[in-house]
Amino acid sequence: MEEQHDCCSEKRVVQADKPALLKRMARLEGQVRGIAGMIESDRYCVDVLTQIAAARSALDAVAQQLLESHLKGCVTRAVSEGNSDEAIAEVMTLLKKMR
Amino acid sequence: MEEQHDCCSEKRVVQADKPALLKRMARLEGQVRGIAGMIESDRYCVDVLTQIAAARSALDAVAQQLLESHLKGCVTRAVSEGNSDEAIAEVMTLLKKMR
Amino acid sequence: MEEQHDCCSEKRVVQADKPALLKRMARLEGQVRGIAGMIESDRYCVDVLTQIAAARSALDAVAQQLLESHLKGCVTRAVSEGNSDEAIAEVMTLLKKMR
Amino acid sequence: MEEQHDCCSEKRVVQADKPALLKRMARLEGQVRGIAGMIESDRYCVDVLTQIAAARSALDAVAQQLLESHLKGCVTRAVSEGNSDEAIAEVMTLLKKMR
Numbered sequence: 001m002e003e004q005h006d007c008c009s010e011k012r013v014v015q016a017d018k019p020a021l022l023k024r025m026a027r028l029e030g031q032v033r034g035i036a037g038m039i040e041s042d043r044y045c046v047d048v049l050t051q052i053a054a055a056r057s058a059l060d061a062v063a064q065q066l067l068e069s070h071l072k073g074c075v076t077r078a079v080s081e082g083n084s085d086e087a088i089a090e091v092m093t094l095l096k097k098m099r
Numbered sequence: 100m101e102e103q104h105d106c107c108s109e110k111r112v113v114q115a116d117k118p119a120l121l122k123r124m125a126r127l128e129g130q131v132r133g134i135a136g137m138i139e140s141d142r143y144c145v146d147v148l149t150q151i152a153a154a155r156s157a158l159d160a161v162a163q164q165l166l167e168s169h170l171k172g173c174v175t176r177a178v179s180e181g182n183s184d185e186a187i188a189e190v191m192t193l194l195k196k197m198r
Numbered sequence: 199m200e201e202q203h204d205c206c207s208e209k210r211v212v213q214a215d216k217p218a219l220l221k222r223m224a225r226l227e228g229q230v231r232g233i234a235g236m237i238e239s240d241r242y243c244v245d246v247l248t249q250i251a252a253a254r255s256a257l258d259a260v261a262q263q264l265l266e267s268h269l270k271g272c273v274t275r276a277v278s279e280g281n282s283d284e285a286i287a288e289v290m291t292l293l294k295k296m297r
Numbered sequence: 298m299e300e301q302h303d304c305c306s307e308k309r310v311v312q313a314d315k316p317a318l319l320k321r322m323a324r325l326e327g328q329v330r331g332i333a334g335m336i337e338s339d340r341y342c343v344d345v346l347t348q349i350a351a352a353r354s355a356l357d358a359v360a361q362q363l364l365e366s367h368l369k370g371c372v373t374r375a376v377s378e379g380n381s382d383e384a385i386a387e388v389m390t391l392l393k394k395m396r
Contacts, residue, residue: 011143018138025135032131036124039117044110045169046189052162053196056155060396063151064389070144071385079376088368090145092361095392097152099357159297163290170286178277187269191262194293198258209341216336223333230329234322237315242308243367244387250360251394254353261349268342288343295350 015069024062031055063098114168123161130154162197213267222260229253261296312366321359328352360395 015021032055038048071091078087114120131154137147170190177186213219230253236246269289276285312318329352335345368388375384 011146012141013144014141015138015144021138022135025131025138029128029131029135032124032128036121036128039114039120039124042111042113045112045114045165045173046193047110049162049165049169049193050196052158052165053193056158056162056197059151059155059158063148063155064393066144066148066151067392068385068389070148071388072381074144076376076381076385079373079381084369084373084376088365088373091368092365094145094148094152095364096361097149098155163294166293167286167290170289171282175277175282175286178274178282183270183274183277187266187274190269191266194265195262209344210339211342212339213336213342219336220333223329223336227326227329227333230322230326234319234326237312237318237322240309240311243310243312243363243371244391245308247360247363247367247391248394250356250363251391254356254360254395257349257353257356261346261353264342264346264349268346272342292343292346292350295347296353 013070013073015066017065017069021062021065024058028055028058028062031058067094067098112169112172114165116164116168120161120164123157127154127157127161130157166193166197211268211272213264215263215267219260219263222256226253226256226260229256265292265296310367310371312363314362314366318359318362321355325352325355325359328355364391364395 031051035048035051035055038051075084075087075091078084130150134147134150134154137150174183174186174190177183229249233246233249233253236249273282273285273289276282328348332345332348332352335348372381372384372388375381
C-alpha cells in the first residue's frame with residue numbers, strides 16, 4: 001500500500017486547487033451522464049456531438065490545469081535537483097499522448 | 100414536448116448500435132470518476148494526465164462513431180431530399196467544434 | 199498519364215475557388231520559408247513555435263475549405279449516384295488522418 | 298538590429314540540431330509547394346487533403362522537437378535562475394496556441 005510522501009519524488013502530489021478540480025470533475029461526470037441520456041432518448045446526432053465537444057473541452061481544461069501545476073511543481077523541482085532530463089522526457093511523452 | 104418522429108427531419112435519431120454506445124458511455128463515466136478518485140487521493144500528475152488522455156481518446160472514439168452514423172444516415176438522407184447545403188454546413192460547424 | 203475527366207468519378211476536381219486557394223498556399227509557403235529563416239538566424243524557440251502554430255492554423259483553414267468543397271461536391275454527388283457508403287468511408291478515413 | 302547574445306535571456310537560441318531542422322523545413326516547404334501543385338492540376342480533394350495531413354504531421358514533428366529543446370534549454374535555465382514562473386507561463390500560452 002502506498003504511503004503519503006513528498007511530491008514528485010514519491011509520485012504523490014496534492015493538487016493546490018484540489019476542491020476546485022474535484023468540482024470540475026464532478027461536473028464533467030454529469031456531462032458524460034447527460035450525453036449517455038441523450039443517446040438513450042434518441043436525440044439528434046449533431047446535438048449529441050455538440051455536447052461531446054463541450055465535454056472534451058472541459059476535459060482539456062482540466063488537463064491544462066494539471067499540466068501547468070505539474071510544470072510549476074514537479075518539473076521545477078526536478079530541475080532544481082538536477083533531474084531535468086528525466087522530467088522533461090516524461091512531459092514530452094505526456095504531450096504526445098495529449099495531442 | 101417533443102414527439103418521436105422519423106429520423107433527422109424531426110431531429111431524433113435512434114442510433115443503430117445504441118446498446119454498444121451506451122456501454123461505451125458507461126465505461127467513460129467510470130473513467131471520469133476514476134480520474135476524480137486519483138486527484139482525490141493525490142496521485143502523481145503524470146498518472147492523472149495519462150488517464151485523462153485515455154478518457155479523451157474514448158470520447159473521441161464515440162464522437163467518430165456518431166459522426167459516421169450521422170453522415171451515413173442524416174446527411175445521406177438530406178442529400179437525397181435536396182437539403183445537402185444545410186446538412187453539410189451543419190457538419191462543418193460541428194467539425195470546427197470537434198477540433 | 200491521367201486525363202481530365204468528370205469530377206470525383208475519375209478523381210479529378212477543379213476547385214471552385216482555385217485562385218484563392220493557390221494564393222493561400224503561396225502565403226503558407228512563405229510562412230514555412232520564414233520559419234526556416236527564423237531557425238537559421240537563431241531566433242528564440244517560443245517565437246519560432248508561435249509562427250509554427252500560425253502556419254498550422256493556415257494549413258488547417260485550407261483543409262477545412264477543401265473538406266467542405268469535397269462534401270458539397272464529390273460526396274453529395276456520390277450520394278446521388280448511390281455510392282454514399284464508399285464516399286463516407288473515405289471521408290472518415292480522411293478525418294482520422296486530419297486529427 | 299538585434300545582436301547575437303546568450304540563449305534565452307536575450308531571446309536568441311542556436312538550435313543544437315540546426316542543420317537537421319533546416320533540412321526538415323526545406324522538405325516541408327517542398328510538401329507545401331507540392332500541395333499547391335496538386336490543387337493547380339485539379340487533383341482529387343481526398344488526395345490533396347491526405348497530403349495536407351502529412352504536411353501537418355511534419356510541422357507538428359518540428360514543433361515537438363523545438364518544444365523539447367526549449368524545455369531542456371531555456372526553461373531549465375530559467376528555473377535554475379529562479380525565473381520558472383515566467384518561463385512556465387510562456388510555455389502554457391504556447392501549448393494553447395499549438396493545440
